[in-house]
Amino acid sequence: MSKPLTDHEKRKQISVRGIAGLGDVVEIKKSFNRHLHFTLVKDRNVATPRDYYFALAHTVRDHLVGRWIRTQQYYYEKDPKRIHYLSLEFYMGRTLQNTMINLGLQNTCDEAIYQLGLDLEELEEIEEDAGLGNGGLGRLAACFLDSLASLGLAAYGYGIRYEFGIFNQKITNGWQVEEADDWLRYGNPWEKARPEYMLPVHFYGRVEHTHEGSKWVGTQVVLAMPYDTPVPGYKNNTVNTMRLWSAKAPNDFNLQEFNVGDYIQAVLDRNLAENISRVLYPNDNFFEGKELRLKQEYFVVAATLQDIIRRFKSSKFGCRDPVRTSFETFPEKVAIQLNDTHPALAIPELMRILVDIERLDWEKAWEITTKTCAYTNHTVLPEALERWPVYMFEKLLPRHLEIIYEINQRHLDRIAALYPGDVDRLCRMSLIEEGDPKRINMAHLCVVGSHAVNGVARIHSDIVKSTVFKDFCDVEPEKFQNKTNGITPRRWLLLCNPGLADIIAEKIGEDFLTDLFQLRKLADFIKDETFIRDVAKVKQENKLKFAAYLENEYKVKINPESIFDVHVKRIHEYKRQLLNCLHVITLYNRIKKDPNKKVVPRTVMIGGKAAPGYHMAKMIIKLITSVGEVVNNDPVVGDRLKVIFLENYRVSLAEKVIPAADLSEQISTAGTEASGTGNMKFMLNGALTIGTMDGANVEMAEEAGEENLFIFGMRVADVEAMDKKGYNAREYYDRLPELKQVMDQISGGFFSPKEPELFKVVVNMLMKHDRFKVFADYESYISCQEKVNQLYRNPKEWTKKVIKNIAASGKFSSDRTIAEYAREIWGVEPSDVKIPPPNEPRE
Numbered sequence: 001m002s003k004p005l006t007d008h009e010k011r012k013q014i015s016v017r018g019i020a021g022l023g024d025v026v027e028i029k030k031s032f033n034r035h036l037h038f039t040l041v042k043d044r045n046v047a048t049p050r051d052y053y054f055a056l057a058h059t060v061r062d063h064l065v066g067r068w069i070r071t072q073q074y075y076y077e078k079d080p081k082r083i084h085y086l087s088l089e090f091y092m093g094r095t096l097q098n099t100m101i102n103l104g105l106q107n108t109c110d111e112a113i114y115q116l117g118l119d120l121e122e123l124e125e126i127e128e129d130a131g132l133g134n135g136g137l138g139r140l141a142a143c144f145l146d147s148l149a150s151l152g153l154a155a156y157g158y159g160i161r162y163e164f165g166i167f168n169q170k171i172t173n174g175w176q177v178e179e180a181d182d183w184l185r186y187g188n189p190w191e192k193a194r195p196e197y198m199l200p201v202h203f204y205g206r207v208e209h210t211h212e213g214s215k216w217v218g219t220q221v222v223l224a225m226p227y228d229t230p231v232p233g234y235k236n237n238t239v240n241t242m243r244l245w246s247a248k249a250p251n252d253f254n255l256q257e258f259n260v261g262d263y264i265q266a267v268l269d270r271n272l273a274e275n276i277s278r279v280l281y282p283n284d285n286f287f288e289g290k291e292l293r294l295k296q297e298y299f300v301v302a303a304t305l306q307d308i309i310r311r312f313k314s315s316k317f318g319c320r321d322p323v324r325t326s327f328e329t330f331p332e333k334v335a336i337q338l339n340d341t342h343p344a345l346a347i348p349e350l351m352r353i354l355v356d357i358e359r360l361d362w363e364k365a366w367e368i369t370t371k372t373c374a375y376t377n378h379t380v381l382p383e384a385l386e387r388w389p390v391y392m393f394e395k396l397l398p399r400h401l402e403i404i405y406e407i408n409q410r411h412l413d414r415i416a417a418l419y420p421g422d423v424d425r426l427c428r429m430s431l432i433e434e435g436d437p438k439r440i441n442m443a444h445l446c447v448v449g450s451h452a453v454n455g456v457a458r459i460h461s462d463i464v465k466s467t468v469f470k471d472f473c474d475v476e477p478e479k480f481q482n483k484t485n486g487i488t489p490r491r492w493l494l495l496c497n498p499g500l501a502d503i504i505a506e507k508i509g510e511d512f513l514t515d516l517f518q519l520r521k522l523a524d525f526i527k528d529e530t531f532i533r534d535v536a537k538v539k540q541e542n543k544l545k546f547a548a549y550l551e552n553e554y555k556v557k558i559n560p561e562s563i564f565d566v567h568v569k570r571i572h573e574y575k576r577q578l579l580n581c582l583h584v585i586t587l588y589n590r591i592k593k594d595p596n597k598k599v600v601p602r603t604v605m606i607g608g609k610a611a612p613g614y615h616m617a618k619m620i621i622k623l624i625t626s627v628g629e630v631v632n633n634d635p636v637v638g639d640r641l642k643v644i645f646l647e648n649y650r651v652s653l654a655e656k657v658i659p660a661a662d663l664s665e666q667i668s669t670a671g672t673e674a675s676g677t678g679n680m681k682f683m684l685n686g687a688l689t690i691g692t693m694d695g696a697n698v699e700m701a702e703e704a705g706e707e708n709l710f711i712f713g714m715r716v717a718d719v720e721a722m723d724k725k726g727y728n729a730r731e732y733y734d735r736l737p738e739l740k741q742v743m744d745q746i747s748g749g750f751f752s753p754k755e756p757e758l759f760k761v762v763v764n765m766l767m768k769h770d771r772f773k774v775f776a777d778y779e780s781y782i783s784c785q786e787k788v789n790q791l792y793r794n795p796k797e798w799t800k801k802v803i804k805n806i807a808a809s810g811k812f813s814s815d816r817t818i819a820e821y822a823r824e825i826w827g828v829e830p831s832d833v834k835i836p837p838p839n840e841p842r843e
Helices: 007-012 022-042 049-078 096-102 106-115 120-124 136-150 263-268 270-277 291-313 316-320 346-357 362-372 390-396 398-418 423-429 442-449 458-466 470-475 489-495 498-508 516-525 529-554 577-593 615-632 651-660 678-684 697-704 716-725 729-735 737-748 760-768 775-792 795-807 814-826
Strands: 082-086 090-093 130-132 155-160 168-172 175-179 199-203 206-210 213-217 220-232 239-248 334-339 373-376 387-389 439-441 452-455 480-482 563-568 602-607 641-646 663-666 688-691
Touching (some): 022 049, 022 106, 049 096, 049 106, 049 120, 049 239, 082 136, 082 291, 090 136, 090 651, 096 120, 096 136, 096 489, 106 120, 136 155, 136 814, 155 291, 175 615, 199 291, 206 398, 213 346, 220 291, 239 270, 239 291, 263 270, 291 334, 334 346, 334 362, 334 814, 346 362, 346 373, 346 398, 346 442, 362 373, 362 398, 387 390, 390 398, 398 423, 398 442, 423 470, 439 442, 442 470, 452 458, 452 814, 458 470, 458 480, 458 697, 489 498, 489 651, 489 678, 498 516, 498 529, 516 795, 529 651, 563 651, 563 775, 577 602, 577 641, 577 737, 615 760, 651 678, 663 678, 678 688, 678 697, 688 697, 688 775, 688 795, 697 795, 729 737, 729 760, 729 775, 775 795
Parallel strands (some): 082 155, 155 239, 334 373, 373 452, 452 480, 563 602, 602 641
Antiparallel strands (some): 090 130, 168 175, 199 220, 206 213, 220 239, 387 439
């Protein structure tokens, strides 16, 4: 028998990773050795794996810079409309492998590194994730940047260069413990500081009203230092820019006239200014009204708008033609997309610049602002909506408060004219919420100040129009759109699942990587025996690889024949990890009741971070790990059921677990998950979905056929009906004996024998004030899971459904999403022009 292929040999056979030309391999080796030598000459004589990683990163980066410069020159010549995607989060993950793939260098680098006696995958594992996001919203921004570049759009991602990203999660005695994510400790080879573009940002101070207009004076200044990261498109030589701002104190900080004595303290106090970009707020779908967070929001907006206006004024067009001193054409040249309300201050800040500094009259400035800005809503959960106290604005941003009051006055005058005497409507639609304290509703500001408002899945956009923004939709229905989210198939198929990408390419060619709708062609192979076998084989290999990883990292042995049942996302009550937990305990009880009954073995993997201040979410983690303790150590159960909590779930772990999953858990209460994007990643990677009719699940079922997903539970209408009638958890507890048994075990201390009362807050919530109606969907969920087991017993039928799902996943590419934003919101066309590479002369 021939000996099994090494990982390197397997990777070489994957055609979608590009061809390793002999000359190219020699070049990469030379460059690698040059970088390595430079590193070592400076420091040491013996190279560590990290030295090798940095040498490779710098080698790959060298291939980016020429294209990067060329792209920016091309934009300067052509002066296209530029897209500015403003987000407080960019959850980028690792950069090395994605860059090699988009530059078509992966097999060349693999071969070069192999010839140097090193292993590419080992080097890739050394890179830190850039964890500058919490979850879906931040990862969406990262996928969008990939698609914007791949579609040849002149786009910029603008955000904050947090010194500390999302915390690293450790599980200690079953509890989540946070530690700081010092991701920049060893330096970041992918960023370039641009001190020449440093800009001042103002805070505090007061407003002076003069005959020339308003002046914001007596402010404190913080400097915004830009760091640029290249964003390569897929094999089109386009390299866009993500510009992240870092806070820097000016050199005279606290050393002005009034601070005579304490020079040392003044220098130490520079930290106060620089704290603005210190750390990412770790809340997902929750608003925490802290002054530092408001500072972060204004900081990114103020620096970005100055940058946009500088670029607008100094463009080539402006040099030839005095028109660019006029802002008339601003909306034809500039689009600003607000990723949720976090950058909402862009609206009053742009008004401040146009009115106070550029001296435009209000009406003209307002027209420019609304035509330029567009707003994406990401949630309808009331606790997530940003409502800032007026007193905070009074202190921190006094001029912006005046501008918001003026925007509100004119807005309410318009509504009053349309609905005379309807005071209640004015109250509902005001940007200012009366109360103690008075608050500014940032979502209302975004709706009023934007020309387009979109939700992120069809069902979510419908809910937005019929509930949270109903009054606004009555007045301007044409403003409201849907843009269903998507994911980049480069990272979420080619990078993380090359085996699957390869067998797909064998059948339908490689074009699907830039036109995911081509996956429809796989429908022709649903009955093709060899393709069915290949898909199942790739999945099995991915499962074995992930099982080996778990054994390595966490010393847990799992059964690779079992269903890999995966539930990974932020821990939140609305995402209902507790429902999954109840199913696990039910399964356990069934095995214990009839130990000799044949069951389909399962490995249930749950992973995700809880916001540090979210007590219930932390209790949910503790419950999951406690159930795992009991289940995994019960000899009666054996390897028929295992519960694994996946520690420190992040982008790089998602890239490992998603290709190995059989079953994807998407079980939020209908009407609560705006879209979800993990659901799409699992679908594309050959897992089947068990889920509610919520978010993009609805459209996934529509694309693949509802019979090819495991759909269960209440629909939105059922949830609304139950809200009217009143949800009574006890009724389910009394009627369903298995549910009663599970709840009695949790509350009786079966899973916490040393602390029988430990989970009483969880039990109390489920029984008395569960906003997300876990018990109402329990019965439907359990019986749906039985259908999962039934199908899994027939591997061929299971795999046919998998193929149907992959074939139907084309809609969920972020390329499609971005093409829709481009045409329907920004008014630009995607382009398939390939910019000439640096080694070819320009025409």
